[in-house]
Amino acid sequence: MDATAPDEHRQASLSQNAHLGVRGRLHHFTWAWFTLTMSTGGLAVLLDRTPHKFRGLITIGTIVFIFNLALFLCLVTAITIRFLLNPNALRRSLIHPTESLFFPCFWLSMSTIILGIQAYGVPSSGPWLPVVLRVLFWIYVACTFLVAVVQYYILFTGEHLTIHSMTPAWILPVFPVMLSGTIASALAADQPPDQALPIIVAGITFQGLGIFVSMLMYPLYLGRLMGDGLPAPDLRPGMFISVGPPAFTCLALIGMANSLPSGYNFFSTHPYSIEVLQTMALFIGCFLWALSFWFFCISAISCINGIGHMVFHLTWWAFVFPNVGFTIATIDIGTQFQSQGVLWVGSAMTILIVIIWCFVFFHHVNAVRRRKILWPGRDEDKEG
Template sequence: MKSTVRTSPNLNDADTEVGVDSFPETAPFLDRLEHFTWAWFVLPMTTGGLSLLLSPQIQPHSFRGLETIGKVVYIWDLFLFAAVTLCITYRFICFRGTFISSLTHPTESLFAATPLLSLATIIAGIARHGIPNCGEWLIVAYRILFWSYYLVSFIAAVGLYFLLFTSPSLKINDMTPAWDLPIFPFMLSGTIAACGAGHQPPDQAVPMIVAGMTAQGLGMMISVLIYANYIHRMIQYGFPRPESRAGMFIAVGPPSFTSLALIGMTNDFPSTYRIYFGGTDDAAVEIMKATATMIAILIWSLSFWFFCISVLACIAASHEMRFRLNWYAFIFPNVGFTIATISIGKNLQSTGVGWVGSVMTVMLVVTYLLVGFHHVRAFIRRDILCEGRDEDTYWGELHHKALRADRSGTDCHN
């Protein structure tokens, strides 16, 4: 299939919507798939996270039908993942050069890790929705999937950052929490371990937990390093532009998923397997659980701070925000935030915290439906999947502000 003509994004003219006016208004869907970027995987990624949140094992207050709802959402997630994979495969096959350019592009490449994030929620969903209803074979399959994912996500974490560091095009004034995405899949190995280790035999569960803790620790430490640049960027240049502010919620994710992974893995540590602690009683495991809960609360507070800052920043610019795929950051990082809150409440045996988690769950479901509505509307109105409108175009934060100011001044003058 012949590729449509497109103009390469100029890093010096960063926010100009390249070639939007030249893109045919009647362009068929298959032609529009040239701009089907990695960022579309945030849709199955978010849906999978929601299916985890809606499982009875997570929720502090269950009701008849909740398990069915969670399974339906999980099946919907599988369909979305297959559909998105099919569309992006079509893009790479039919539009030559788009695969390499997607991995080297300064902004689209940041989202190249989202397919693995989608897989992480699918694998974790097996533990919540599949293993309780299947036989021993699925427990073994889960173990194989965990170690395979662990290896692939680590290679991706190293490789994607290597590509970013090899030909640096991003500037510190363009910094957003999306720079943290390449390490996210490896970090979520800890979440996968937290979901499935409890189903494994002790001699298999312990290595899984130790590996998951290692991945979670690396992901959290790299996130902290990126946070330093993020805060420096906001102190010097202010908040990101309105279209990028939804992505601020990505910063809520790493501390949240680390908190829930710490609690999940320590709660599932086999009480009959003490070789790692050298003891002969349950004291070491109980101490580990108490320590993990306290550390989880400490880390959770960072998520709460980022959440509050992000909410205020989005409210302040709500009249200027238009839909982009980063709106799904309203949901996925906050899924981790909600599960972490519920997990802390369960370990502290706090009814009040449990109800807070239930209210947060309802709010996330409503937000998912609203974002989905805006997603469909943006597609119909050609606000996405169109030349110059997607993540395969480079946007510069400061240039965007200057361009807006110039346009505003020109309009007022006229």
């Protein structure tokens, strides 16, 4: 056999790919692209929640929110075109051991849109919008619970993953339904008591589901780190996913406790229970915040150690979204304790999140331009 044949074949393949058009590149448009919109939507929510606002910040947040809506529509259009041009691509994307883990990012993007509508739409709209958000909440809960069940079933029965390949991305299928609690904490305050209480009960129920499934995953993750060491430098930003579950649970517990309808139903006969639950939520939130902070430190040190060896992947957006939850949780704790020191820390973290978002967005655009992603063999749909 001619020894130069593989090289010639590789050169021919590269030459063919060099002329890959938009249609060919869209063939590799994966669910992982929705990490962009879940992070951008999270940034918009954070700008609304940051404690030290300057004039025009809400306008900036509104622009970011609208920009995220436009991005989301573009991404939905692009992935729809991919599935229309390649009829079997949808099924393959949902059973692929890597790409399928990013399908929940679509739903996480939806959660940030709902939160953004609450933050920027409700204050300037009529009473009809809270009703719409209430309907969206229940649809979201039903769909994401179905995702959490079906996707894990597919992972359990499909191409098996090994503990040596374990990453925090294994948490992602339950992440969207876990954010039901975060959404409930934001929506409940503007709902009538007879609607707010069911929303809070659903929120605490599925927030509990999400955090407990995450807790079951953490020993596998830590065991993988102890046995095999850190992931490759390119994949280390994904370690920040582990920051998200305790952080979002912290802010959800505090928010839902503060939105409990006083004088209604159970709380009319147990009037002091609200104060008790608010105190419990705050201290349990501190407990969870510490776990989130520990994961943050481990992830940050690991990424710093890998600087210089990192090539952009869409998992870089994990620099943003989980840390949005961590920042809002810090702000909520500072607000409850009336600590200006903690609130200033939250404001400083907000500035860092904005800088990191700009950094990742620049590298994202540059990676597309330089064919580092959206290219054969370089995206989450690759085999092997």
